Amino acid sequence: MNLNKPYGKISYVLRKARNRIILSITLRNVTAGLCTALAAGIILELLSRLIPIYRVYVLWGYAGAGVFLLSLLSVFLFLPKKKAVARLLDSFGLQERVITSLELEKEDSEYKELLLEDTVSKLDTVDYRERIKLLPNKKLLAAVIFLTLAFGATVLLPQPLLEEARQDHELNTYKKEQKKKVEKAEKEVEKNTGLTDVQKKDLLDKLEALKQELKKSQDTRAADKALEKLAKKLEQNIDKTKEADLKNLAEKLAGNKTAQALAGALKSEKTEEIGKEFENLKNKLKSMSAAEKNDFKDTLSKAADSLGDSELKDSLNGLGGALNSGDENAVNKSVDKLNGAVNDSLSQKNMNNALAQAQNDLQPNAVNAQNQGQNSGQGQGAAQGQGQGSGQGQGSGQGQGAGQGKGAGGSSAGSGTGNGDGGVTPYGQGGIANKAPSAGQEKEYEKVFTPSRLGGQGETSVITGKGNNNGKSETTITNNADASLGELMPYNQVVGQYSERAMESMDNSSIPGGMEDIIKNYFASLQD
Amino acid sequence: MEDKEILSIVDTIKAVENEVGKAIIGQKDVIRQVLIAVFTGGNVLLEGSPGLGKTQLVKTLSKVMDLSFSRIQFTPDLMPADVVGTNIIMKDEKGSSKFEFQKGPVFAHMVLADEINRATPKTQSALLEAMQEHTVTVGNSTYQLEEPFMVLATQNPLENEGTYPLPEAQLDRFLFKLMVPYPNLEELKGIIGVTVNNQTSVLQTIIDRSRILEIREILKKVPMSKLVEEYALRVVLATHADYEKAPELSRKYIRYGASPRAAQAIISTARVRAVMEGRYNVSFDDIKYVAPSALRHRFFMNFDAVADGITPEGIIEEILTGQLDTAKV
Numbered sequence: 006m007n008l009n010k011p012y013g014k015i016s017y018v019l020r021k022a023r024n025r026i027i028l029s030i031t032l033r034n035v036t037a038g039l040c041t042a043l044a045a046g047i048i049l050e051l052l053s054r055l056i057p058i059y060r061v062y063v064l065w066g067y068a069g070a071g072v073f074l075l076s077l078l079s080v081f082l083f084l085p086k087k088k089a090v091a092r093l094l095d096s097f098g099l100q101e102r103v104i105t106s107l108e109l110e111k112e113d114s115e116y117k118e119l120l121l122e123d124t125v126s127k128l129d130t131v132d133y134r135e136r137i138k139l140l141p142n143k144k145l146l147a148a149v150i151f152l153t154l155a156f157g158a159t160v161l162l163p164q165p166l167l168e169e170a171r172q173d174h175e176l177n178t179y180k181k182e183q184k185k186k187v188e189k190a191e192k193e194v195e196k197n198t199g200l201t202d203v204q205k206k207d208l209l210d211k212l213e214a215l216k217q218e219l220k221k222s223q224d225t226r227a228a229d230k231a232l233e234k235l236a237k238k239l240e241q242n243i244d245k246t247k248e249a250d251l252k253n254l255a256e257k258l259a260g261n262k263t264a265q266a267l268a269g270a271l272k273s274e275k276t277e278e279i280g281k282e283f284e285n286l287k288n289k290l291k292s293m294s295a296a297e298k299n300d301f302k303d304t305l306s307k308a309a310d311s312l313g314d315s316e317l318k319d320s321l322n323g324l325g326g327a328l329n330s331g332d333e334n335a336v337n338k339s340v341d342k343l344n345g346a347v348n349d350s351l352s353q354k355n356m357n358n359a360l361a362q363a364q365n366d367l368q369p370n371a372v373n374a375q376n377q378g379q380n381s382g383q384g385q386g387a388a389q390g391q392g393q394g395s396g397q398g399q400g401s402g403q404g405q406g407a408g409q410g411k412g413a414g415g416s417s418a419g420s421g422t423g424n425g426d427g428g429v430t431p432y433g434q435g436g437i438a439n440k441a442p443s444a445g446q447e448k449e450y451e452k453v454f455t456p457s458r459l460g461g462q463g464e465t466s467v468i469t470g471k472g473n474n475n476g477k478s479e480t481t482i483t484n485n486a487d488a489s490l491g492e493l494m495p496y497n498q499v500v501g502q503y504s505e506r507a508m509e510s511m512d513n514s515s516i517p518g519g520m521e522d523i524i525k526n527y528f529a530s531l532q533d
Numbered sequence: 534m535e536d537k538e539i540l541s542i543v544d545t546i547k548a549v550e551n552e553v554g555k556a557i558i559g560q561k562d563v564i565r566q567v568l569i570a571v572f573t574g575g576n577v578l579l580e581g582s583p584g585l586g587k588t589q590l591v592k593t594l595s596k597v598m599d600l601s602f603s604r605i606q607f608t609p610d611l612m613p614a615d616v617v618g619t620n621i622i623m624k625d626e627k628g629s630s631k632f633e634f635q636k637g638p639v640f641a642h643m644v645l646a647d648e649i650n651r652a653t654p655k656t657q658s659a660l661l662e663a664m665q666e667h668t669v670t671v672g673n674s675t676y677q678l679e680e681p682f683m684v685l686a687t688q689n690p691l692e693n694e695g696t697y698p699l700p701e702a703q704l705d706r707f708l709f710k711l712m713v714p715y716p717n718l719e720e721l722k723g724i725i726g727v728t729v730n731n732q733t734s735v736l737q738t739i740i741d742r743s744r745i746l747e748i749r750e751i752l753k754k755v756p757m758s759k760l761v762e763e764y765a766l767r768v769v770l771a772t773h774a775d776y777e778k779a780p781e782l783s784r785k786y787i788r789y790g791a792s793p794r795a796a797q798a799i800i801s802t803a804r805v806r807a808v809m810e811g812r813y814n815v816s817f818d819d820i821k822y823v824a825p826s827a828l829r830h831r832f833f834m835n836f837d838a839v840a841d842g843i844t845p846e847g848i849i850e851e852i853l854t855g856q857l858d859t860a861k862v
Binding site for chain 2 (some may be wrong): 091095102106109116119120123287
């Protein structure tokens with residue numbers, strides 16, 4: 006830049022003035038930003054005394070830093086342009102000489118040289134350093150001092166809602182975690198190709214309802230309950246009978262030469278392959294000798310006896326009957342019916358898998374236990390799980406506790422520490438937890454007798470009846486039976502054990518499927 | 534055009550101003566604004582009490598600028614022919630009669646239309662063509678007035694009885710309407726000294742008519758920033774009640790806003806004023822200086838303004854302040 010040329014000189018002064026303006030604006034904006042941040046701090050401080058705000062200082066730190074950065078950023082966003090600087094210089098007594106000179110830069114005018122000469126000479130007389138001061142605005146400075154004192158004063162005010170804010174925050178965090186779990190379960194259900202649309206919709210509706218419940222829950226315990234409740238509902242929908250029957254059927258059919266291929270297809274669990282094999286079976290049955298037919302009927306009969314599912318059983322018996330009749334159409338229809346029953350079983354198996362997966366996803370984590378442990382300092386708990394096939398018990402958390410998992414029909418065991426989380430098994434029955442209330446939870450539960458009598462064998466009672474003419478009988482009751490009632494305990498601490506025993510009894514006894522559901526629902530309702 | 538020529542214009546205008554100031558005591562601002570009108574090429578309406586030196590000012594100007602001068606005293610019985618002239622029957626050398634145009638007093642460089650509002654509208658309008666077109670049409674003939682031509686009309690604000698207010702169309706043709714103030718004590722002493730005590734001063738001719746025309750052309754080219762130009766236009770627009778940025782006073786009290794001639798007047802006179810100030814560019818201050826004189830007769834206020842004692846000057850001041858975007862750090 007040639008300062009000897011008028012435009013060089015004007016540009017030089019403009020640049021210098023512009024730099025000074027930027028510095029001045031920065032100083033002003035930073036002071037204003039500081040004012041705003043302090044005001045925000047005071048408002049937050051005061052608000053935190055009225056409504057619970059978690060980590061108010063951290064929040065204020067973020068807000069303050071944000072405001073400060075914005076104030077700095079605003080300087081760069083609104084950098085003064087050359088013409089604006091020229092206008093400012095003109096307002097210092099140059100009477101639009103600079104702006105007019107700039108506009109004439111690319112134009113011809115008879116006045117141009119005179120104007121430039123005049124502008125440069127006047128520029129020398131203007132002390133822009135004096136006019137553009139690098140001092141913060143006095144009013145803003147006073148405001149900063151006042152707000153700092155006010156902020157200091159608000160810090161000293163008592164904070165009665167501090168603990169409440171912390172609890173609210175933890176609850177919200179917990180809810181978010183649980184919501185993520187539900188969403189994960191939803192995604193998995195949606196991805197599951199083995200489920201029918203109706204099954205998917207049913208599951209998704211349940212998960213959506215759970216999300217709503219989580220949203221409404223007032224504490225982590227309520228959130229956990231909602232999760233547990235759904236997990237149990239899902240568990241109740243798992244029907245293992247058809248799945249086991251399918252396996253049994255495959256094993257039984259494998260023993261028969263005619264049905265070996267079908268047995269293989271059943272093991273593969275591929276619907277298309279199974280359908281194909283049933284079609285082959287129809288052809289084979291047409292050309293079968295009487296002896297082979299009898300042998301096949303025998304296999305069908307044995308298979309039917311080993312099954313629990315009535316539909317499958319009826320289909321097998323129906324096929325046997327059709328073979329007896331020798332009616333080819335009836336045989337074909339029976340084969341189709343059996344195919345349908347097998348497909349239903351397969352569908353149920355897929356549903357079982359999805360339910361188990363969702364159930365697994367929805368296990369409440371140990372945050373609740375951790376909270377309780379922290380609150381009371383001596384939280385205790387125990388969890389028990391029971392499952393079939395591949396049972397798995399889970400429990401984790403801080404504080405003290407123990408969890409157990411118990412498998413029946415397979416081998417599984419789990420142990421851990423935790424409070425109140427029953428083990429949930431993918432293919433089994435989740436244990437119902439005994440929950441010990443923390444010191445902070447003062448809910449009173451109805452007291453029931455200790456379950457020390459549960460499982461007590463005693464000696465086998467011998468009851469002898471003596472018939473007489475009067476129709477009277479005598480009864481002898483053994484003395485060895487455990488008749489002590491034990492101590493009274495809150496039912497929530499023992500309900501898990503009662504439930505566990507009930508589940509064991511159901512496994513060992515032959516009771517109608519409908520009754521099992523009633524019992525499961527009953528114990529689930531006790532948990533609510 | 535050389536820089537020296539421009540510089541000489543500045544000197545010339547200053548010399549004229551000083552020379553006029555010798556004969557007219559006080560009234561510096563009026564002198565300056567009349568000179569602005571002269572170098573812009575517009576007509577001036579002077580309003581003030583009698584005896585404030587209006588006629589003297591025009592006479593002095595014509596003397597200093599070597600221009601012909603004529604004075605027409607407007608009265609209710611003054612006829613248009615008394616102003617523009619008329620065809621009269623004349624006998625030629627052969628003794629035959631023929632019509633010959635006898636020029637009226639309007640055929641001068643500087644015409645003082647004294648108490649213009651005392652004449653009938655018909656006579657007033659006889660000046661319209663001369664003021665705007667610088668021509669006079671009598672019968673079928675149009676006569677060109679010699680340049681520079683300008684009308685300086687006076688109005689007496691004190692006596693309204695028997696007067697005919699100038700129509701809006703005619704008012705718009707005055708570049709400036711100047712309010713001639715009453716002199717202060719010092720100025721009055723000076724006036725007494727010149728008139729009563731006969732302390733006459735000899736006036737010199739500083740400039741002639743051809744030079745005036747040259748200067749007018751040169752002054753038309755004074756550079757004006759777009760910002761300043763926009764400001765001038767906004768000021769004119771703000772005299773319209775329906776302009777979105779018009780101040781409250783305009784919205785409430787103005788019946789009709791200024792015409793585009795107001796914008797032309799402000800911009801052209803601001804250029805002259807800039808040079809008279811020794812600058813080679815037009816500033817916001819120039820606009821502020823000329824705007825009251827260029828606007829006060831160009832917008833018309835409603836009855837509310839009269840009732841509330843609102844003056845055009847008050848509204849113009851409000852407009853000038855409100856339309857200026859001041860530069861800030």
